[in-house]
Amino acid sequence: MTLDDNDALPPRDFWSLRNLMVSRKETLPKRLAQVAIYAVANPDDVAFGTAASIAEKAEVQPSTLVRFAQAFGYQGFSDLQAVFQDRLRDRTSNYSERLSSLRSHVAGDSKSATLFAGFCKAAERSVGSLRERVHVEQIDEAAALLARAETIYLIGQRRSFPVTSYMSYAFGKLGVKSVLVGSAQGNDPETLSFATPRDAAIAISFTPYASATLNYARQINEGGTPLVVITDSPFSPLIPKIGVWFEVVEADYEGFRSLSASMALAMTLTVAVAEARRG
Amino acid sequence: MTLDDNDALPPRDFWSLRNLMVSRKETLPKRLAQVAIYAVANPDDVAFGTAASIAEKAEVQPSTLVRFAQAFGYQGFSDLQAVFQDRLRDRTSNYSERLSSLRSHVAGDSKSATLFAGFCKAAERSVGSLRERVHVEQIDEAAALLARAETIYLIGQRRSFPVTSYMSYAFGKLGVKSVLVGSAQGNDPETLSFATPRDAAIAISFTPYASATLNYARQINEGGTPLVVITDSPFSPLIPKIGVWFEVVEADYEGFRSLSASMALAMTLTVAVAEARRG
DNA sequence: CCGATGCCGGAATATTCATTCCATCAACCC
DNA sequence: GGGTTGATGGAATGAATATTCCGGCATCGG
Numbered sequence: 001m002t003l004d005d006n007d008a009l010p011p012r013d014f015w016s017l018r019n020l021m022v023s024r025k026e027t028l029p030k031r032l033a034q035v036a037i038y039a040v041a042n043p044d045d046v047a048f049g050t051a052a053s054i055a056e057k058a059e060v061q062p063s064t065l066v067r068f069a070q071a072f073g074y075q076g077f078s079d080l081q082a083v084f085q086d087r088l089r090d091r092t093s094n095y096s097e098r099l100s101s102l103r104s105h106v107a108g109d110s111k112s113a114t115l116f117a118g119f120c121k122a123a124e125r126s127v128g129s130l131r132e133r134v135h136v137e138q139i140d141e142a143a144a145l146l147a148r149a150e151t152i153y154l155i156g157q158r159r160s161f162p163v164t165s166y167m168s169y170a171f172g173k174l175g176v177k178s179v180l181v182g183s184a185q186g187n188d189p190e191t192l193s194f195a196t197p198r199d200a201a202i203a204i205s206f207t208p209y210a211s212a213t214l215n216y217a218r219q220i221n222e223g224g225t226p227l228v229v230i231t232d233s234p235f236s237p238l239i240p241k242i243g244v245w246f247e248v249v250e251a252d253y254e255g256f257r258s259l260s261a262s263m264a265l266a267m268t269l270t271v272a273v274a275e276a277r278r279g
Numbered sequence: 280m281t282l283d284d285n286d287a288l289p290p291r292d293f294w295s296l297r298n299l300m301v302s303r304k305e306t307l308p309k310r311l312a313q314v315a316i317y318a319v320a321n322p323d324d325v326a327f328g329t330a331a332s333i334a335e336k337a338e339v340q341p342s343t344l345v346r347f348a349q350a351f352g353y354q355g356f357s358d359l360q361a362v363f364q365d366r367l368r369d370r371t372s373n374y375s376e377r378l379s380s381l382r383s384h385v386a387g388d389s390k391s392a393t394l395f396a397g398f399c400k401a402a403e404r405s406v407g408s409l410r411e412r413v414h415v416e417q418i419d420e421a422a423a424l425l426a427r428a429e430t431i432y433l434i435g436q437r438r439s440f441p442v443t444s445y446m447s448y449a450f451g452k453l454g455v456k457s458v459l460v461g462s463a464q465g466n467d468p469e470t471l472s473f474a475t476p477r478d479a480a481i482a483i484s485f486t487p488y489a490s491a492t493l494n495y496a497r498q499i500n501e502g503g504t505p506l507v508v509i510t511d512s513p514f515s516p517l518i519p520k521i522g523v524w525f526e527v528v529e530a531d532y533e534g535f536r537s538l539s540a541s542m543a544l545a546m547t548l549t550v551a552v553a554e555a556r557r558g
Numbered sequence: 559c560c561g562a563t564g565c566c567g568g569a570a571t572a573t574t575c576a577t578t579c580c581a582t583c584a585a586c587c588c
Numbered sequence: 589g590g591g592t593t594g595a596t597g598g599a600a601t602g603a604a605t606a607t608t609c610c611g612g613c614a615t616c617g618g
Contacts, residue, residue: 022513029595037514044368048326051576061597066577077576088367112418119543119550120406127402127539139391158448162441166538169437193413228407237505256546258405259445264398267535271398272391308565330606340567345607356606 009072010080014087016044017080020072028071031060035068039084047084051077062193063074118253125251133247134265142228142269147276149200152178153192153225155217156203157210163262164204165232168269174274181216192216197224204230204262204271205238206250214238228269230262289352289359293322293366296359300353307350310339314347318363326363330356397532404530405540412526413544421507421523421548426555428479431457432471432504434495437484442509442541446481446549453553460495471495476503481548483509483541484517485529493517507548509541 011017021036025117028036038058039046046054055062069080117205146152152171156164159181168180197202209231217238221227227243229236232250239245248265250257290296300315307315317337318325318439323520325333334341341356348359429452435443440461447459456545460467474480482496488510500506506522508515511529518524527544 025514031596037512040514041512048368050574052574062576063578063598064596067595073346089323089327110415110419111554112422112547113415113555115551116413116415116418116544116547119546121411123406123539123543124403127399131399132516134395135393136389136392139395140389143391159445161448162542164444165444166438166441169440170535186335254550256449256544256550259542260402261544263313263538264402265395267398267532267537268391268395271533271535272394275390310566328606331604341606342568342608343566346566 002180010083012083012086014083017072017083018043023264024072031064032068034058034060043084043087046081047088069203070079075081086127090140112166115254119258120151120231120254121258122251122253122258123260126249126258128265129249129251130261130264133249138244138246139268141273142246143272143276145226145244146200146202146228146269146273149198150177151195151222152176152273153195153199153201154178154180155182155192155201155213155220156205157182157213159206159257160210160213160230160262162259163266164202166263167202167266170270171273174270176274176277182212188212188216189219192220195220195223195225197226200228200243202228202230203238203240204266205236206232207236209237230265291362291365293362293459296351297322297360303351310343311347311350313337313339314343314451322363322366326367327362337378338510362375365432394532398535399531401532402539405483405528406543408528410529411541412528417523417525418547418551421549422526422555424505424523425507425548425552427478428477428505429456429480430474431455431476431552432474432480432499433457433459434461434471434480434492434499435483436461436489436492436537438485438538439492439541441491441538442483442545443481445542446545449546449549450552453549455549455553455556461491467491467495468498471499474499474502474504476505479505479507479522481507482517482519483545484515485511485513485536488516509544 011020018040025033025036035058040055041080042057045057050059051062051065055065058065065087066077069077071077074080099223140279154164154168164180164182168178171178181191192201200233201217203213205213205217214237217227217229217240221240221242224242228239229238229240229243229245230248231238231245232248234247236245246265248261250259250261280293290299297319300319304312304315314337321336324336328336330341330344334344337344346358348354348356349506353357353359368517423487433443433447443459447457450457458470460470471480480496480499482492482494484496493516494506496506496519500519501519503521508517508518508522508524509527510517510524511527515524525544526538529538529540531537
């Protein structure tokens with residue numbers, strides 16, 4: 001008796017097993033810990049893969065997987081794998097279970113629970129409304145416009161800044177030249193004065209519109225640089241003369257508006273531009 | 280050429296296949312129709328079972344399953360089974376290949392449409408998984424911890440920076456003193472050296488963890504400053520000695536992970552802190 | 559009623575798979 | 589520092605699996 005030193009029966013449901021793997025990881029030998037990490041991070045692959053394929057992805061030997069299973073009291077790898085499969089099998093029962101647990105949480109009536117549920121719901125509703133409002137042609141048009149640009153200027157303040165800063169990061173990773181405007185440096189007007197009609201800009205703003213964003217967008221658009229705008233109303237002062245605009249209505253909870261829809265649209269645009277450049 | 284009389288490539292996503300099975304059922308030979316009916320009614324069993332076990336339940340021969348698969352243009356039963364598995368694999372990541380294959384198939388449809396749908400779905404999925412994983416007690420604990428702090432330090436790089444920058448903005452509006460670390464200024468280590476055990480910090484990072492974030496978090500936590508961590512695994516090197524941590528698994532599409540779950544949790548924490556301060 | 563065509567069942571086969579075994583290696587205690 | 593214990597990699601093994609093949613059968617048109 002060396003490895004399988006736990007007298008208790010192995011867990012038969014996924015979450016018990018998961019907790020056990022997390023708690024025992026510290027005391028596990030190196031390779032077995034490696035398996036634990038992989039299994040927690042990629043339960044789906046464990047459910048469907050073969051011992052060989054999983055071993056390869058986790059960078060261990062197949063035999064290590066068998067040892068791992070036995071260390072947790074299972075008869076072999078297949079026995080352990082069955083637990084991972086069951087997790088995916090009864091998704092429906094799992095779902096109702098999830099809902100009831102959510103309800104009991106909310107029934108606890110803590111203020112945090114209400115907040116949490118509220119913000120989750122706001123995020124989901126926002127994405128739902130985004131689906132309705134945005135048409136594919138708009139995305140195509142915006143992506144084409146941005147793909148033509150030499151430099152893409154990103155304009156967003158306050159609540160919109162996280163969105164533009166994400167785009168700046170993603171564009172960087174994708175090798176698309178972009179300039180982030182609206183950080184705390186203060187030379188933004190000069191930066192924008194370099195924009196030409198061969199560039200493009202993305203401006204994001206919602207009521208109450210940050211005045212700086214409005215000014216920058218107007219300035220750049222009047223200089224002939226096309227503009228892609230994300231805003232929350234067809235009457236927004238941001239709507240450009242040259243360019244495309246998207247209507248994104250974020251649901252709010254207690255006055256704090258979600259960012260999920262803007263983020264999802266931002267990601268779509270970012271990747272679409274990169275793909276358009278490649279093609 | 281007798282059976283596999285369709286020149287087109289077989290569908291790679293479950294729903295296309297399902298529709299195809301339904302529509303072709305009428306013209307299919309008796310046993311193959313029998314398989315189609317069983318497969319439509321028990322897709323989970325098809326996903327997990329072996330050819331022998333499925334054949335038994337569907338009351339046909341294993342070889343019939345192979346023929347069935349070939350009749351739809353697949354190379355063999357395993358090839359067809361993979362489609363059924365992908366349907367269940369949905370949960371978190373790894374469905375990028377599913378959508379990319381979808382895209383190549385629906386070549387007539389715009390690429391942007393697929394992107395857009397993918398990112399919307401990733402956002403919704405992420406929020407769903409957030410609900411499942413985060414418990415209210417954690418939020419309460421984190422909010423209490425942060426409410427006690429004199430100054431809240433916000434640590435996040437790269438993809439996490441939009442989240443911390445949002446929190447910085449929201450904390451500002453709510454009158455909570457916070458310092459944003461990780462902008463391009465470069466004096467971050469010194470800024471963090473001012474943190475005391477009476478302060479607190481929020482660190483956000485996902486695989487691959489930005490080394491600077493790791494160092495900052497470790498440094499500040501060893502100095503006795505409690506830490507609230509948002510990360511993607513119980514084995515994350517970010518898990519603090521003093522403090523609370525949240526497991527947030529963002530779904531990804533084409534390697535670009537959503538931010539919706541992190542954002543929703545960030546909003547919850549931000550407002551919860553402000554409420555705790557007020558009460 | 560008879561040939562032809564396509565379908566099916568079941569055995570045969572070739573692969574792939576999980577598991578076991580053993581030699582080597584590293585860590586630890588005496 | 590030598591001996592022991594446990595962990596690991598990798599090949600060997602035997603079981604299980606998907607697939608192929610072929611003889612027989614039903615169906616259909618003449």
